[in-house]
Amino acid sequence: MKTDELREKYLDFFVSKGHTRRPSDVLVPRSDPSVLFTPAGMNQFKDHFLGRCKLDFTRATTCQKCLRTGDIENVGRTAYHHTFFEMLGNFSFGDYFKRDAIAWAWEFLTRKEWLGLDPERLSVTVYLDDDEAAEIWARDIKLPPAKIRRLDEDENFWPASAPSQGPDGVCGPCSEIYYHPAGGQSVEIWNLVFTQFNRVGTPPNNLRPLPSKNIDTGMGLERTAAVLQGVETNFHIDILRPIVAAAAEVCGLDYDPASDSGRRLRRITDHVRACTFAIHENVRPGANKENYVIRRLLRRAVLDGHQIGLREPFLHRLVPAVAEMMGKPYPELGETVERVASVIRDEEKRFFSSIDDGLARIESILKTIRRENRNEVLGREAADVYTTHGVPPELFESLAAEHNVAFDWEGFRREMEHHGVLSGGGVVVDVFSSDPLDGLAKVLPATRFLGYETSEAEAKVVALLARRELCDQVDELAHDEPVTVVLDQTPFYGESGGQVGDIGALVGGGVEFDVIDTQKQRGFVLHRGHLRRGQLKLGGVLTARVDTERRQGIRRAHSATHLLHFALQKHLGEHAQQQGSKVDRDWLRFDFRNPQAVTPAELATIEREVNERVALGAAIEWSELPIADARRAGAMMLFGEKYPDIVRMVSMGGFSRELCGGTHLDSTGQVGLFKIVGEESVAAGIRRITAHTGAAAVRTVQEQEALLRELSQLLKATPADLPQRVSAIMKEARELKKQAGAAPQAPQASVEQLLATAEDVGGTKLVVAEVPGANAGVLRQQIDQLRKKAAPIAVLLATREADKVLLVAGISRDLEAQGVSAIEWVRSPASVVGGSGGGRADMAQAGGKHPDRLPQALTEARDAARRLLAAGGRV
Ligand code: ATP
Numbered sequence: 001m002k003t004d005e006l007r008e009k010y011l012d013f014f015v016s017k018g019h020t021r022r023p024s025d026v027l028v029p030r031s032d033p034s035v036l037f038t039p040a041g042m043n044q045f046k047d048h049f050l051g052r053c054k055l056d057f058t059r060a061t062t063c064q065k066c067l068r069t070g071d072i073e074n075v076g077r078t079a080y081h082h083t084f085f086e087m088l089g090n091f092s093f094g095d096y097f098k099r100d101a102i103a104w105a106w107e108f109l110t111r112k113e114w115l116g117l118d119p120e121r122l123s124v125t126v127y128l129d130d131d132e133a134a135e136i137w138a139r140d141i142k143l144p145p146a147k148i149r150r151l152d153e154d155e156n157f158w159p160a161s162a163p164s165q166g167p168d169g170v171c172g173p174c175s176e177i178y179y180h181p182a183g184g185q186s187v188e189i190w191n192l193v194f195t196q197f198n199r200v201g202t203p204p205n206n207l208r209p210l211p212s213k214n215i216d217t218g219m220g221l222e223r224t225a226a227v228l229q230g231v232e233t234n235f236h237i238d239i240l241r242p243i244v245a246a247a248a249e250v251c252g253l254d255y256d257p258a259s260d261s262g263r264r265l266r267r268i269t270d271h272v273r274a275c276t277f278a279i280h281e282n283v284r285p286g287a288n289k290e291n292y293v294i295r296r297l298l299r300r301a302v303l304d305g306h307q308i309g310l311r312e313p314f315l316h317r318l319v320p321a322v323a324e325m326m327g328k329p330y331p332e333l334g335e336t337v338e339r340v341a342s343v344i345r346d347e348e349k350r351f352f353s354s355i356d357d358g359l360a361r362i363e364s365i366l367k368t369i370r371r372e373n374r375n376e377v378l379g380r381e382a383a384d385v386y387t388t389h390g391v392p393p394e395l396f397e398s399l400a401a402e403h404n405v406a407f408d409w410e411g412f413r414r415e416m417e418h419h420g421v422l423s424g425g426g427v428v429v430d431v432f433s434s435d436p437l438d439g440l441a442k443v444l445p446a447t448r449f450l451g452y453e454t455s456e457a458e459a460k461v462v463a464l465l466a467r468r469e470l471c472d473q474v475d476e477l478a479h480d481e482p483v484t485v486v487l488d489q490t491p492f493y494g495e496s497g498g499q500v501g502d503i504g505a506l507v508g509g510g511v512e513f514d515v516i517d518t519q520k521q522r523g524f525v526l527h528r529g530h531l532r533r534g535q536l537k538l539g540g541v542l543t544a545r546v547d548t549e550r551r552q553g554i555r556r557a558h559s560a561t562h563l564l565h566f567a568l569q570k571h572l573g574e575h576a577q578q579q580g581s582k583v584d585r586d587w588l589r590f591d592f593r594n595p596q597a598v599t600p601a602e603l604a605t606i607e608r609e610v611n612e613r614v615a616l617g618a619a620i621e622w623s624e625l626p627i628a629d630a631r632r633a634g635a636m637m638l639f640g641e642k643y644p645d646i647v648r649m650v651s652m653g654g655f656s657r658e659l660c661g662g663t664h665l666d667s668t669g670q671v672g673l674f675k676i677v678g679e680e681s682v683a684a685g686i687r688r689i690t691a692h693t694g695a696a697a698v699r700t701v702q703e704q705e706a707l708l709r710e711l712s713q714l715l716k717a718t719p720a721d722l723p724q725r726v727s728a729i730m731k732e733a734r735e736l737k738k739q740a741g742a743a744p745q746a747p748q749a750s751v752e753q754l755l756a757t758a759e760d761v762g763g764t765k766l767v768v769a770e771v772p773g774a775n776a777g778v779l780r781q782q783i784d785q786l787r788k789k790a791a792p793i794a795v796l797l798a799t800r801e802a803d804k805v806l807l808v809a810g811i812s813r814d815l816e817a818q819g820v821s822a823i824e825w826v827r828s829p830a831s832v833v834g835g836s837g838g839g840r841a842d843m844a845q846a847g848g849k850h851p852d853r854l855p856q857a858l859t860e861a862r863d864a865a866r867r868l869l870a871a872g873g874r875v
Pocket residue numbers: 068071080081082083084085087188189190191218219220221222223
């Protein structure tokens with residue numbers, strides 16, 4: 001059975017059992033801080049399991065895109081582990097329980113019209129104490145006792161070992177289904193989790209039955225396909241084998257499954273698939289969190305290619321194969337092949353440029369370790385390899401492991417923290433953590449948001465958090481650290497979708513609470529701030545008052561952001577899609593895709609377009625509608641963004657439609673003025689525009705005007721003449737610099753050479769010479785040096801420039817004291833070349849228009865010197 005068919009069969013089967021088919025959640029759930037990547041099918045239903053949201057259905061089935069970094073080391077080595085894989089699942093929220101879950105799993109696996117697996121080849125495990133499940137397998141399904149194994153809490157409980165080790169919260173036993181192929185390796189294909197307890201504290205008697213029991217199952221799509229297709233590893237199923245083959249081709253190898261390179265090809269296949277899905281959802285390789293995971297996967301695959309012998313980027317060439325193989329369920333991958341490939345190529349290039357040095361460094365470190373009889377890579381060594389050569393520590397660790405050398409993670413982290421570059425790479429797969437908000441989430445509904453309609457409302461305090469603990473009251477004196485207040489409803493906007501949180505006050509009944517920030521988590525709006533007066537109490541009623549002036553500035557910036565997005569798409573093209581944004585009071589930052597810098601002319605057009613839309617005073621409206629309708633209406637949607645079934649669509653005058661939860665103006669006209677203040681690069685292919693709105697935009701324009709005025713006054717030019725004036729000044733400065741700077745670098749005739757030509761005129765040295773290629777500055781300097789070296793001395797130097805000639809004459813102080821004048825001297829030869837001169841008595845200069853007459857001029861200079869010196873009494 002083909003994998004695509006298996007996926008559909010599973011979903012069809014559970015639809016036939018009354019389940020609602022739901023789409024996969026995104027791979028990177030940005031709304032859930034407890035995980036970097038979706039690790040299982042159940043994650044998107046956390047709130048359903050906790051009864052925290054309205055249940056439109058109590059049975060659901062999905063095929064979920066998952067990524068588990070915990071399995072990285074297994075990839076390529078075991079037959080059945082991937083990082084990215086698909087998990088089929090069926091879920092019950094307080095509806096059916098163990099009996100149906102087990103019966104349906106068996107029916108689907110063994111019935112001819114479904115998978116038709118041989119029951120003889122299946123076995124199951126149950127949790128040690130779970131008699132109920134064991135009995136269903138034995139009595140209802142009629143499995144022989146030998147096929148039902150009872151395992152401990154570390155194997156058959158979810159979360160693993162929860163009863164003894166926690167965490168507190170929802171948990172339950174599970175039952176795994178294994179397949180045993182003829183002569184092959186057994187494989188766990190399906191795990192049925194029976195969440196029936198709430199764990200409270202340590203054993204004994206810490207597992208309380210939940211009032212409403214849930215089912216959460218996960219079947220590995222690739223593993224089950226491998227079983228059905230009778231292949232020995234997941235990598236040989238119909239949707240993966242062609243990617244392995246493409247990898248082999250790109251690497252110039254024949255795929256030999258048992259070889260070392262076979263293992264590397266499988267790893268390359270896995271990692272490029274994971275990277276393709278993640279980058280498609282706009283996760284770029286980077287230094288932190290999910291970005292780091294992708295960098296690590298990508299570099300690991302590149303390292304495999306390198307060790308096969310490749311020296312050029314290759315991984316990106318596999319993206320089309322991935323998009324094709326995964327195209328049936330995920331046709332959207334086809335739309336981003338080029339972008340994904342180019343992101344991968346850039347990262348590959350970067351890594352290839354440092355990989356040889358990195359590996360050489362690792363080799364030398366390992367050599368040192370052997371020499372020093374150590375058995376561990378020091379944190380310092382690993383940190384150095386990572387920061388200078390970009391080799392991820394995990395790669396170093398596995399290279400070291402091949403030499404039986406351990407890796408000091410503790411030391412590595414310390415070292416990185418010391419450098420301030422800790423990467424936060426690990427994945428927290430702790431689904432129900434012990435965050436106090438999670439506890440709250442079980443008992444309280446999400447905060448009702450009133451901020452679209454009003455900026456002030458009465459509300460009840462439903463939770464108080466101080467020092468990360470829930471409390472019943474907060475007193476005035478205990479307010480040095482910020483306190484968090486949760487209300488049943490609020491006009492305060494909690495930071496999300498790029499829009500900053502509101503500030504303001506909670507007042508009433510003697511309470512004055514300054515809200516300094518508002519956040520949104522787990523559906524709650526968290527008002528963070530300081531209690532100035534009174535006492536906060538659970539159940540107390542307060543008036544929540546948003547700082548409306550600031551909020552209005554935020555609304556202007558947010559509506560302008562949509563206008564900017566519209567203008568970018570119109571003038572740069574549809575590729576100019578939003579990559580991120582930050583919206584603050586009359587200030588916005590917008591990141592979007594564009595291959596190169598936006599030119600000043602384009603920026604001007606975009607700014608004009610936005611301001612024209614502002615001047616239109618178009619109505620801004622919003623409505624809530626099913627996601628499919630919004631798509632039909634042409635609302636912009638982004639890959640990797642999770643949208644609920646009912647979305648909020650913000651439209652402006654029929655030209656802009658975006659899905660957005662932010663607070664907006666009533667009319668585009670209220671933006672007032674939109675002024676771009678910056679354009680820059682944030683990453684390869686991503687640009688950032690920063691802009692101001694409203695009063696801030698006016699202020700920006702006024703400041704620029706004031707600056708212009710000041711410049712005009714300084715430079716004595718009208719603003720319109722400024723460019724010309726400044727370029728003239730710059731030209732002058734350049735020339736002066738040239739003159740001043742040229743002399744020491746290029747003496748055309750050395751001072752010694754000149755001195756050697758001196759003739760003696762009654763005890764005074766006389767130097768008259770042409771210095772080709774010099775300028776006035778050079779000549780003056782040479783004269784100065786000659787005067788220092790020999791006195792009394794009279795020097796006249798000349799140089800020719802195209803159609804001009806330059807003469808500089810200088811005499812030593814003693815001659816000047818005797819009444820000899822350089823001005824007088826220079827005039828005689830100057831008259832020969834058609835010029836006249838001027839300057840000081842000890843140094844004078846003249847220009848002439850007849851360079852051809854220079855030789856005669858120099859003869860005249862000598863004669864004139866003799867005359868003057870004689871007159872001065874020297875001869
Ligand atoms: P294993 O012990 O084999 O790693 P698991 O106990 O971690 O599996 P579960 O968390 O129960 O697996 O996930 C449910 C199902 O998802 C498994 O039965 C298996 O079929 C599949 N699965 C889990 N991890 C992977 C993986 N890394 N690659 C492919 N399939 C997986």
